[in-house]
Every structure is written in C-alpha cells, then in structure tokens.
Amino acid sequence: MATHNFPPLKNDLLLRTARNETVARPPCWVMRQAGRYLPEYHQEKGTKDFFECCRSPEIASALTLQPIDRFEGLIDAAIIFSDILVIPQAMGMEVIMVDGKGPVFPDPLKTPEDVQYREVVERHVDVKESLDYVYKAITMTRHKLDGRVPLYGFCGAPFTLLCYMVEGGGSKIFKQTKTWIYKYGDESKILLQKIAELCVEYLAMQVVAGAQIVQIFDSWAGELSPASFREFALPYLEWIADHVPDRLRELGEEVVPMIVFAKGAWYALEELCQTKYDIVGLDWLHEPREAYAIAQKYGKVVQGNADPGVLYGGNAAITKVVQNMVDGFGGGKKGWIANLGHGITPFVKPDDLKFYFAEIHRLSAGS
Numbered sequence: 001m002a003t004h005n006f007p008p009l010k011n012d013l014l015l016r017t018a019r020n021e022t023v024a025r026p027p028c029w030v031m032r033q034a035g036r037y038l039p040e041y042h043q044e045k046g047t048k049d050f051f052e053c054c055r056s057p058e059i060a061s062a063l064t065l066q067p068i069d070r071f072e073g074l075i076d077a078a079i080i081f082s083d084i085l086v087i088p089q090a091m092g093m094e095v096i097m098v099d100g101k102g103p104v105f106p107d108p109l110k111t112p113e114d115v116q117y118r119e120v121v122e123r124h125v126d127v128k129e130s131l132d133y134v135y136k137a138i139t140m141t142r143h144k145l146d147g148r149v150p151l152y153g154f155c156g157a158p159f160t161l162l163c164y165m166v167e168g169g170g171s172k173i174f175k176q177t178k179t180w181i182y183k184y185g186d187e188s189k190i191l192l193q194k195i196a197e198l199c200v201e202y203l204a205m206q207v208v209a210g211a212q213i214v215q216i217f218d219s220w221a222g223e224l225s226p227a228s229f230r231e232f233a234l235p236y237l238e239w240i241a242d243h244v245p246d247r248l249r250e251l252g253e254e255v256v257p258m259i260v261f262a263k264g265a266w267y268a269l270e271e272l273c274q275t276k277y278d279i280v281g282l283d284w285l286h287e288p289r290e291a292y293a294i295a296q297k298y299g300k301v302v303q304g305n306a307d308p309g310v311l312y313g314g315n316a317a318i319t320k321v322v323q324n325m326v327d328g329f330g331g332g333k334k335g336w337i338a339n340l341g342h343g344i345t346p347f348v349k350p351d352d353l354k355f356y357f358a359e360i361h362r363l364s365a366g367s
C-alpha cells in the first residue's frame with residue numbers, strides 16, 4: 001500500500017456519482033481538457049516536444065492543473081496530462097508527435113513474420129520502471145491539487161493501440177489494421193493480449209501513484225463491425241476490467257471506479273453494460289434518453305456525450321444540447337458524469353466551454 005499522505009478530497013461529487021449515488025448535480029469535466037484550445041497550454045509548452053512534456057512530471061502536472069484553475073468551481077475532475085501512446089513506447093516502438101499532423105511511428109509493425117513483431121510480443125516490458133515518469137506526475141499532481149477535485153488516470157485500449165502500432169499513425173481507411181485482423185487474426189490476438197496485460201499493470205500502478213478513477217480509451221472501436229468488435233476489442237476490454245481490481249487488491253490498494261469509452265461502438269452498448277466497468281463513456285451518436293435507460297437497467301453510470309462541435313455553435317446551441325442531456329440523463333442527479341462525446345477540439349474558445357459547464361450546472365439545478 002502506498003503511503004503518500006495526500007490532502008483530503010474536498011469535492012467528491014464525481015466519485016459519488018461513479019458509485020451510482022444520488023447527487024445534487026452532475027459532475028463535469030471534458031476529455032482533452034488540458035490541450036491546445038487553452039492559450040496557457042501553448043505558453044507552458046512553448047516549443048518543447050509533446051512527449052518531452054509528458055516525461056516531465058513538473059510540466060505534465062502544470063498542464064493538468066490549467067483547466068482546474070481556469071474553470072474553478074465549475075469543473076469536478078482532473079485527468080493526468082499524458083498520452084495513450086506511452087504504452088507502445090514502453091514496448092520499444094518509437095513514436096514522435098508531429099506538429100499539425102499528430103503521432104507518427106517511423107517504423108510500424110508490418111507483418112507477423114518480421115523480427116520486429118516477435119520482439120514486440122516477446123519483449124519483457126517493465127511497466128513500473130519504463131513509465132515511472134507518469135506515476136511521478138500523478139503523485140505530484142495529487143499533492144498540487146490539494147483535494148480540489150479527484151484525478152483520472154487512463155490508458156489506450158488494446159485495439160486502438162494495435163491500430164496505431166500497425167498504421168504508424170492516424171488513418172482513414174485502416175488498411176493495415178484490417179489486414180492484420182482479417183489476415184493475421186491469431187497474431188493480432190497475441191499482440192492484443194500482450195497489450196491488455198500491460199494495460200492492467202499500468203493502470204494499477206497509476207492507482208498506486210494516486211489516480212482515483214481510471215478510463216480506457218478505445219478511440220477507434222467504431223472502425224469495427226459488431227462482430228469484429230466482439231472478437232478484437234471487447235474481450236481485451238473485458239480482460240482489463242476483470243484484472244485491474246484483482247491486481248489492486250493484491251497490491252493492498254483500494255479498488256477504483258473504471259470507465260470504458262469505446263468511441264463509435266454504439267451497437268455494443270448493452271454488451272459494454274454487461275462488463276465489469278462501472279461507467280460507460282458515450283459519444284454523440286447516442287441519444288441520451290435511450291442510452292441512459294439501457295445503462296440504468298444494468299446499474300451502470302454513463303459519461304458524455306455532447307458533440308464537441310457544438311462548442312463552435314454559440315450559446316443557444318450549447319443550451320439546447322445541454323437541456324437534451326439533462327432531460328435524457330434523468331435530470332442529472334444520478335448516473336451521469338457530464339462530459340463531451342469525445343475530446344475537446346482545437347480552436348474552441350475557452351469561454352464557450354465555460355458556458356457549457358455553467359449550463360450543465362444551471363439546467364440540472366432546476367430539475
């Protein structure tokens with residue numbers, strides 16, 4: 001058991017909601033809340049390399065706190081500044097962040113016959129040591145937060161990480177991913193299982209370091225058919241939810257709530273509600289009322305789900321989408337963590353996000 005002597009939590013709204021308790025109003029935060037839409041992000045980051053910022057606990061911690069300071073009183077959670085691609089890096093793959101383009105793997109996995117594939121699946125990865133900088137950032141951030149809001153840890157899901165590792169970056173047609181899963185299914189599964197095991201240890205170590213809730217991002221799940229999601233994504237998401245609590249008990253840690261966010265996998269909502277995840281993240285393809293009814297049937301909490309693009313649309317559009325969420329998500333007093341349906345996008349004006357948060361507070365107060 002870690003003994004960090006963290007300051008007591010003053011705002012437990014999010015953790016109580018995560019446990020499906022009735023609350024006075026829904027807790028709020030947004031994915032990618034520390035990022036390029038904030039002028040202070042550019043100021044702090046300067047010309048430093050993105051992954052260099054992730055590896056510096058001081059910088060990662062400062063960036064994590066920026067939205068908490070700016071939206072004080074409106075925001076109810078922090079998420080550690082890092083990236084899902086730190087796991088492929090720990091597995092020995094090079095990843096660079098190219099300005100204006102996104103992440104690039106100069107040497108992606110090509111076929112299972114390559115030595116590189118063997119090396120990646122056979123290499124012993126010491127998740128504790130190689131990702132130590134993330135745990136240091138988490139511990140430092142917990143102290144600096146001073147109990148203002150709880151801190152999220154996170155990782156990428158096996159399927160999404162496989163996509164990056166074989167595509168070498170983002171993609172439109174996912175040629176390599178589809179080649180791997182359809183042509184090299186068995187070898188893909190070996191890799192997915194390897195990543196799942198690393199995710200379990202990585203998330204457990206984040207909790208040891210001070211993460212109070214953890215989220216798994218399956219950002220590319222929507223590229224799969226329901227049948228291939230069931231074969232190449234869901235079993236590995238389940239493996240993680242099944243094993244993190246056991247690993248935490250083994251380490252003498254308290255079990256924390258877990259969120260699964262499988263973007264685009266609207267067809268799998270019932271199946272995701274039947275996993276051991278406490279919370280199911282929803283993108284904007286879900287109508288709040290329908291998704292909430294399904295989640296409540298299984299005793300699950302939901303998180304989401306406005307189209308991030310509504311933040312370009314001005315106050316009237318924001319009010320309308322928030323009203324629909326408040327009405328659909330049971331009035332906001334139980335089972336709903338307010339968020340967007342995906343990460344906040346560049347060029348959003350921070351005051352428009354502020355208005356979004358304020359409307360969630362205002363419209364759920366009256367219900």
Ligand SMILES: Cc1c2[nH]c(c1CCC(=O)O)Cc1[nH]c(c(CCC(=O)O)c1C)Cc1[nH]c(c(CCC(=O)O)c1C)Cc1[nH]c(c(C)c1CCC(=O)O)C2
Nearest residue numbers: 031032033034035079080081082083084102103217219343
């Ligand atoms: C797919 C994915 C990645 N990273 C992540 C995902 C899953 C979430 C999602 O689906 O959006 C997760 C992530 N990435 C980042 C965070 C930090 C915490 C937070 O949410 O505030 C989180 C949770 C920082 C980041 N990760 C990245 C930035 C921007 C870096 C910069 O340009 O300064 C930030 C703040 C870069 C990144 N990292 C990744 C991409 C595709 C990109 C480039 C495109 C983009 O910027 O949106 C991979």
